[in-house]
Amino acid sequence: MKLVHTYADLGSTFSSHVQPQPLDTPELVSVNQDIVQLLSCADFSEEQLAQLCNGEMIPEGGQPVSMVYSGHQFGVYVPRLGDGRAILLGETEGSDGVLYDLQLKGAGLTPYSRDGDGRAVLRSTIREYLCGEALHSLGIPTTRALCLINSNTPVYREQVETGAALLRVSESHIRFGTFEYFSHTRQLDALSQLVDYVVERHFPEWTDADDKAANLLSEATRRTAEMVAQWQAVGWCHGVMNSDNMSILGHTIDYGPFGFIDGFNAVHICNHSDWHGRYAFNRQPDIGYWNCSALASALLPLLEGKEQAEDLIKQYPSFFSKKYASLLRAKFGLSSSKEGDSQLFDEVFQLMHDERTDYTIFFRALGKPDLQDLFIDRDRFNSWSNKYEKRIAQEPSSLDEIIKSMSQVNPKYILRNHLLQIAINKAENGDYSEVNKLLKIIRQPFSEQPEFESYADSPPDWAGDLEVSCSS
Incomplete structure (x- = not known):
């Protein structure tokens, strides 16, 4: 594997050089064979993969850096954030011809760690590793991961846990907050340089365009709206839709207190830290719009004016509605749109909300005789x-x-929090088999898998007591 370092080449204004701080006695937990094939690293031994994920082995051409950015966290602007526990090793070309970032998460202190330790713990790393793959298998754009390691290094959270690390793979780790940082610090040459970099790498057809910033804002708005529509359609909550957690490419990034909805609750809050419900399930579409507004504000110095910025992001509601309506029609088995469809959908969603009907099981059973058994009010x-x-x-x-x-659009298997918790509990006791079993199951969410039938069941009562927060 050879790396290039196109982002590091932008210079110290955009990132800081940093060396990974390896964990003690790294142990390989899981390897994503799909990413192994994508990155053409099938000749790596398990030991080499563990060393790579631990930052002990930097591939040829790698130039480790941590990226600077800012962002709105729970609606409040924080002027300087950055990769507090992530290190970008460089970029490598996949077998599909696309250039991918390789980023370590949990690799130690960086200049942006603030009061943190730069580490990740096993539970949070397992959650991100598996959910990236779960959303990818559902057709939702997302970061993914090559592998995951555990260690003997103690990490102090609410209790002492073991340090872990993830080797994250993505087309980009640039966020809305990256643009906000350079705009709000009035580093406008750097802001323009960042736009040029994103366009050259991801949208080369715009390289000679005079309105690159406008094109980028429009595209980011569309992609974000459609991504959030896909989240809503599968009943998935991100939990922390801060502007620094929004990818410029409209990919799902930064998995923390996420959760698939079990019993349908339109106002479900998956993040125990979100006391005011800013990122509740039903608010995700509006928050996506809000974040696009923050991006528009950041790009304003490169646009023709405020009116142009407003016109571009005003497309968000129509982008979202068009995508979401299409996804819903498919979920309900409808190939066309007719008057009254929205009311039909709203009526059953209200019924499901009132009875807390399991969202995934309902749609998987739709059209079958036993559907009525899911409801109390027959x-x-x-x-x-x-x-x-x-x-x-x-x-x-x-x-x-x-x-x-x-059955091809309504999954049977989703990554429910209680399934994750079972896998985490076993992994914390040295048994990684459940992590790899879940990886296998979630890769085929629409298929009948008789040997794993119980993984499609309603969650047990104790699942309702599970809480995930920003530290998860």
């Missing part, structure tokens, strides 16, 4: 079901064809 459900059956009868496809199409 009369209310039957009233809705009769309307739904009449609507389905207007479709050109047969019911069998419709059910088949729905």
